[in-house]
Amino acid sequence: MSQSSTVPIRSLDTQPKKPPAKWRKHIWGYLFLLPAVAIFFTFLWMPIGKGIIFSFYHIDFVKGDTFVGWDNYEKVFKDPEVMVSVKNTLYYMLLGVLIGFWVPILFAIAISEMRRFQGFARIAAYLPYVVPFVVLYGLWRWLYDPVGPINAVITKLGIDPVLFLTDKAWSMISIVIMETWQSFGSALLIYLAAVLSIPRDWYEAAEIDGAGIWQRIRHITLPAIKNQIVLLFLLQLIATSQGFQTQYALLDGGPNNATLTYALLVVRYAFTRQDYGSASALGVLMFLVLGLLAVVQYRMSNKKEA
Amino acid sequence: MKTHDRGILSSYDLKKPSTKIFYFLMIIVVLVMVCTMLYPMFVIFFNGLKLNTEVNSFPPTFLPSEVHFENYQKAWGYIKLPLFARNTLFIFAGNMVMTVLVVGFASFSLSRMNVPYKKVIQYFFLLTLFIPPTTYIIPNFVNLRDLGLMNSFWALWLPAGANAFFLLLLKSFFDGINMEMFESGRIDGASEPRLFFQIAFPLSVPIFATLAIFVFSSAWNDWYWPSLILSSDDKYPLATAIYKYVINVRRLDLNLRFAILSMITFPPVIVFLIFQKYIVRGLHLGGVKG
Numbered sequence: 332m333s334q335s336s337t338v339p340i341r342s343l344d345t346q347p348k349k350p351p352a353k354w355r356k357h358i359w360g361y362l363f364l365l366p367a368v369a370i371f372f373t374f375l376w377m378p379i380g381k382g383i384i385f386s387f388y389h390i391d392f393v394k395g396d397t398f399v400g401w402d403n404y405e406k407v408f409k410d411p412e413v414m415v416s417v418k419n420t421l422y423y424m425l426l427g428v429l430i431g432f433w434v435p436i437l438f439a440i441a442i443s444e445m446r447r448f449q450g451f452a453r454i455a456a457y458l459p460y461v462v463p464f465v466v467l468y469g470l471w472r473w474l475y476d477p478v479g480p481i482n483a484v485i486t487k488l489g490i491d492p493v494l495f496l497t498d499k500a501w502s503m504i505s506i507v508i509m510e511t512w513q514s515f516g517s518a519l520l521i522y523l524a525a526v527l528s529i530p531r532d533w534y535e536a537a538e539i540d541g542a543g544i545w546q547r548i549r550h551i552t553l554p555a556i557k558n559q560i561v562l563l564f565l566l567q568l569i570a571t572s573q574g575f576q577t578q579y580a581l582l583d584g585g586p587n588n589a590t591l592t593y594a595l596l597v598v599r600y601a602f603t604r605q606d607y608g609s610a611s612a613l614g615v616l617m618f619l620v621l622g623l624l625a626v627v628q629y630r631m632s633n634k635k636e637a
Numbered sequence: 638m639k640t641h642d643r644g645i646l647s648s649y650d651l652k653k654p655s656t657k658i659f660y661f662l663m664i665i666v667v668l669v670m671v672c673t674m675l676y677p678m679f680v681i682f683f684n685g686l687k688l689n690t691e692v693n694s695f696p697p698t699f700l701p702s703e704v705h706f707e708n709y710q711k712a713w714g715y716i717k718l719p720l721f722a723r724n725t726l727f728i729f730a731g732n733m734v735m736t737v738l739v740v741g742f743a744s745f746s747l748s749r750m751n752v753p754y755k756k757v758i759q760y761f762f763l764l765t766l767f768i769p770p771t772t773y774i775i776p777n778f779v780n781l782r783d784l785g786l787m788n789s790f791w792a793l794w795l796p797a798g799a800n801a802f803f804l805l806l807l808k809s810f811f812d813g814i815n816m817e818m819f820e821s822g823r824i825d826g827a828s829e830p831r832l833f834f835q836i837a838f839p840l841s842v843p844i845f846a847t848l849a850i851f852v853f854s855s856a857w858n859d860w861y862w863p864s865l866i867l868s869s870d871d872k873y874p875l876a877t878a879i880y881k882y883v884i885n886v887r888r889l890d891l892n893l894r895f896a897i898l899s900m901i902t903f904p905p906v907i908v909f910l911i912f913q914k915y916i917v918r919g920l921h922l923g924g925v926k927g
Binding site: 360361367368370375379385390440452456461463468470480531535551579580614617618621622 | 643644645646647649650656659660663664666667670671673674675677680681684692693695696735738739740742743745746747750751753758762765766767768769770771772773774776777779780782784795798799801804828829830833857858860861865875876879883891894895898901902905906909910913920921
């Protein structure tokens with residue numbers, strides 16, 4: 332073929348083969364979407380679907396899977412540890428709210444009132460959030476040690492030393508304190524931004540009308556950040572309901588199952604007992620409860636934007 | 638803008654003695670908070686400088702009585718930190734590439750290319766946000782096993798492209814870019830990939846930087862999931878290696894333990910302190926809209 336003839340021939344050739352205009356126009360659009368669709372399917376929807384299927388199977392990596400019907404669910408409902416773990420998880424969520432939830436709100440309001448060093452306080456509060464979890468475990472094991480610094484202060488105050496990690500009554504509380512220490516800074520930033528964006532003249536007007544400091548906080552500040560409070564509350568519930576890594580790393584669910592959360596039990600079923608089917612069943616049950624929470628959170632955050 | 642000329646309290650309030658005391662107490666509380674935040678950070682570093690007997694002494698000391706920098710030398714040789722750091726950076730780089738290419742392309746298409754059935758595809762992505770990841774952690778593991786991805790970086794890289802949260806962030810950022818820029822690019826004959834790389838991407842550097850912070854902190858922090866799917870030293874990221882060889886080991890001396898911990902704490906902390914202005918701004922970009 333001579334070089335001069337290729338150009339017109341090719342352009343004549345391709346004209347009739349054009350796909351319908353609508354699709355041709357969007358071919359790049361779909362090409363751009365294709366990798367994401369493939370990856371979301373393979374690594375999110377497939378595991379999610381498989382989880383439901385696995386929950387009816389006995390999974391064996393060597394001999395292959397066998398269908399067992401509702402056996403996994405029956406087994407799970409008969410296991411007394413499941414009830415223990417549900418209770419522990421609810422307790423963990425409750426402690427998270429009691430010990431941790433109000434801390435960033437309080438400090439956001441306090442720091443917003445500081446006339447100087449506001450930035451410094453903010454950074455100091457956020458700093459632990461940058462510390463890797465594994466460091467946290469090593470550090471707090473030492474801080475919580477029976478002869479560690481916290482107990483040194485406590486004994487100096489004349490109180491008996493506390494076995495923060497090995498005492499059943501304290502272990503979950505200790506974990507929540509540690510996690511609050513680490514993570515309240517990120518919530519603080521969100522609250523602080525909201526508090527600082529409240530128009531100053533609202534306070535001015537309230538003051539002229541004779542509102543005291545508490546009344547201003549109660550009737551102006553808190554209502555103004557109500558959306559953030561609700562949203563972060565739900566996000567915290569969603570996060571703590573799935574929590575297990577700290578419990579696993581620090582105490583492996585002990586002492587005496589006091590920190591055995593539901594998610595930790597799921598992991599234990601799978602990787603300690605090699606019972607992937609029952610673990611999947613536990614996951615499906617968890618989804619039925621938590622999915623609801625996620626929907627509520629979505630409705631709330633959408634309402635906020637409207 | 639004078640944001641600090643008054644807050645909840647006005648300067649008139651601060652002249653009242655009762656308010657003054659209250660304000661003073663509040664400052665004390667914030668100060669105590671700042672100290673409890675900073676004390677453990679310093680303690681990680683100082684404990685790494687002490688003799689092992691001093692770390693174990695009661696009551697514990699804050700400043701080391703004698704400084705032993707050689708602890709850090711010993712700690713450096715205790716595990717192959719450079720190898721694990723390299724693995725972490727590998728994981729970060731791959732995850733970032735996946736985020737830009739897969740999530741970036743998809744959100745660009747959803748935001749700016751107006752394909753038919755856009756809504757359906759969008760739901761396909763975003764519905765995954767309603768499913769808490771812990772509920773399918775086990776099938777996810779089995780799925781990666783079935784795909785033969787065990788002990789390979791691909792098991793982390795490929796799923797990094799399946800992030801609906803990032804997709805949402807990027808899409809809403811692209812939505813804010815002026816449509817006419819792309820129209821004029823198209824009229825000038827630019828191909829769609831070129832529009833993405835030469836117009837959308839440069840204009841979205843702030844949001845990609847925010848995503849980079851998220852991706853980096855998860856690559857640096859995640860220890861549990863990599864410990865499940867990776868199983869050899871030449872694959873472990875830093876966090877997993879530290880968990881396996883430092884946290885979970887009983888006989889390692891405490892001072893060496895702290896020396897290693899401070900070596901992996903301080904790089905991100907220092908980076909954060911240097912860039913905190915941009916990072917905090919970036920986090921607001923990606924965080925809950927205030």
